[in-house]
Amino acid sequence: MKLSVVAFPSKKLQDLANTYRKRYDSHYTKITPYITIKEAFEVDESQIEDISHKIKSIANKYGPLKIHASKISSFFPTTNVIYFKIELTEQLQNIHDELYREINIGNPKHVFIPHITIARDLTATEHDDIFPQLRMIGINEKEEIDRIHLIYQLEDGSWTTYETYKLTGEM
Amino acid sequence: MKLSVVAFPSKKLQDLANTYRKRYDSHYTKITPYITIKEAFEVDESQIEDISHKIKSIANKYGPLKIHASKISSFFPTTNVIYFKIELTEQLQNIHDELYREINIGNPKHVFIPHITIARDLTATEHDDIFPQLRMIGINEKEEIDRIHLIYQLEDGSWTTYETYKLTGEM
Numbered sequence: 001m002k003l004s005v006v007a008f009p010s011k012k013l014q015d016l017a018n019t020y021r022k023r024y025d026s027h028y029t030k031i032t033p034y035i036t037i038k039e040a041f042e043v044d045e046s047q048i049e050d051i052s053h054k055i056k057s058i059a060n061k062y063g064p065l066k067i068h069a070s071k072i073s074s075f076f077p078t079t080n081v082i083y084f085k086i087e088l089t090e091q092l093q094n095i096h097d098e099l100y101r102e103i104n105i106g107n108p109k110h111v112f113i114p115h116i117t118i119a120r121d122l123t124a125t126e127h128d129d130i131f132p133q134l135r136m137i138g139i140n141e142k143e144e145i146d147r148i149h150l151i152y153q154l155e156d157g158s159w160t161t162y163e164t165y166k167l168t169g170e171m
Numbered sequence: 172m173k174l175s176v177v178a179f180p181s182k183k184l185q186d187l188a189n190t191y192r193k194r195y196d197s198h199y200t201k202i203t204p205y206i207t208i209k210e211a212f213e214v215d216e217s218q219i220e221d222i223s224h225k226i227k228s229i230a231n232k233y234g235p236l237k238i239h240a241s242k243i244s245s246f247f248p249t250t251n252v253i254y255f256k257i258e259l260t261e262q263l264q265n266i267h268d269e270l271y272r273e274i275n276i277g278n279p280k281h282v283f284i285p286h287i288t289i290a291r292d293l294t295a296t297e298h299d300d301i302f303p304q305l306r307m308i309g310i311n312e313k314e315e316i317d318r319i320h321l322i323y324q325l326e327d328g329s330w331t332t333y334e335t336y337k338l339t340g341e342m
Contacts, residue, residue, distance in 0.1 A: 001182065008331050011172065011216075015326045022327065029200030032331040045182070149332065155186045156193065160179050160203040161320060161332035 001045045002153040003162070005038035005055060005099055007065055007145045009116065016139070017084065017116050024082070024119030024130060031159040033116050035067070035086060037148060038099045041106030048152070052163050054102045055150055059165035062095050064146040069116065072134045080127040083115035084139050094171065095148075172216045173324040174333070176209035176226060176270055178236055178316045180287065187310070188255065188287050195253070195290030195301060202330040204287050206238070206257060208319060209270045212277030219323070223334050225273045226321055230336035233266050235317040240287065243305045251298040254286035255310050265342065266319075 008014065017033035043051065069084040086092070096112045119130060147166045151159045179185065188204035214222065240255040257263070267283045290301060318337045322330040 011323060011325060011331075014331065018325060018327050018329075029329075032325060032329050147334070152182060154182060154189060154203060156189050158189075158200075158203050160182075160185065161335060163318070164332060164335045 001048065002040050002042055003048065003051065004036060004040040004151050004153075004159070005148055006034040006036055006151055007067075007148050008032060008034050009067065009069075009145060010143050013069065013084075013116070013141055013143065016141075017118050020082075020118035020134065024122065025117060026121040027117070027157075030157045031151070033118075035114055035116055035145075037092075037096055038103065039106065039109060040153065041103070043105060048150075048162065051103050052150055055099065055148070055163075056165050058095065058098050058102060059148060059167050059169075061098075061169040062091065062167045062171045063169055064144040064167050065091060065095070065148075067141075067143050067145055069139050069141045071138050071140075072118070073115070074127070074131050074135075076127055076131070080120065080122045080124065081117055082119035082122075082127070082131055082134055083117045086114035086116065088112065088114055091171065172219065173211050173213055174219065174222065175207060175211045175322050175324075175330070176319055177205040177207055177322055178238075178319050179203060179205050180238065180240075180316060181314050184240065184255075184287070184312055184314065187312075188289050191253075191289035191305065195293065196288060197292040198288070198328075201328045202322070204289075206285055206287055206316075208263075208267055209274065210277065210280060211324065212274070214276060219321075219333065222274050223321055226270065226319070226334075227336050229266065229269050229273060230319060230338050230340075232269075232340040233262065233338045233342045234340055235315040235338050236262060236266070236319075238312075238314050238316055240310050240312045242309050242311075243289070243302075244286070245298070245302050245306075247298055247302070251291065251293040251295065252288055253290035253293075253298070253302055253305055254288045257285035257287065259283065259285055262342065
């Protein structure tokens, strides 16, 4: 069973991301807009409750995530993914690191660059057409996200929420 | 903001429902397979925490939902919706009624017929072609669902989970 830990931004920010995703993101129909905190990892279904307990303990330590979507960036040339860049804070880095440390399954494949994907699976030409426009439109939204979600993937690639965890701590 | 209360069946049952939904359900990409416990209702965003508290109290009273998907039925001629019929139990009826009573917004539009939709927005001809086949294939799955979800709808019609509630009681 494939799991991941994500934070869903406000409805307002999800709606905004979807105006782009609808046209440019091949995963648009698989999940609503999200910030990945721990990338997808594979576990046996029997482990999910244990993992859920670990996430709950972590969520109890951290307060609401302070998010600043500050600009539209691209992972080009690594991939043709275009995204709302979320400014990396100590808080985001810490909760990310702690999730990887406590759920000791699947190491980070990349440096943590928090983001909301708005375009993917573009051809190089599409990317070069679209990215300059989007970068110019830009984004500047600040908000607090007071919960994180453990999600699991179905066979068709879509994701269902297993559990939500309120961020009720001080860190 | 449009809210609804649903129960997601096991991954296995969701995967099975999706094999049909992929072809026949116009809402396939908007949400993973679900059982509606309280139909969509409109509230101001400021009310969501209050509603969430009410659902939490109810979830604390009920135990895991005993589900039996017993056959494939249709709401024809009322609508052309085809679904996995979930046998109505006292437990399901009670939690449904209590949700409507406590969250006093939006009355039931229909008698409560618990189900997982697998086809909708079919033409009459499509319905008449497909339904006899599906009815013959049928379904017979029993399981327990140990949590319910409060979900909200985005502008594009897709749904995000706001919170999950474990069914930790005895009823």
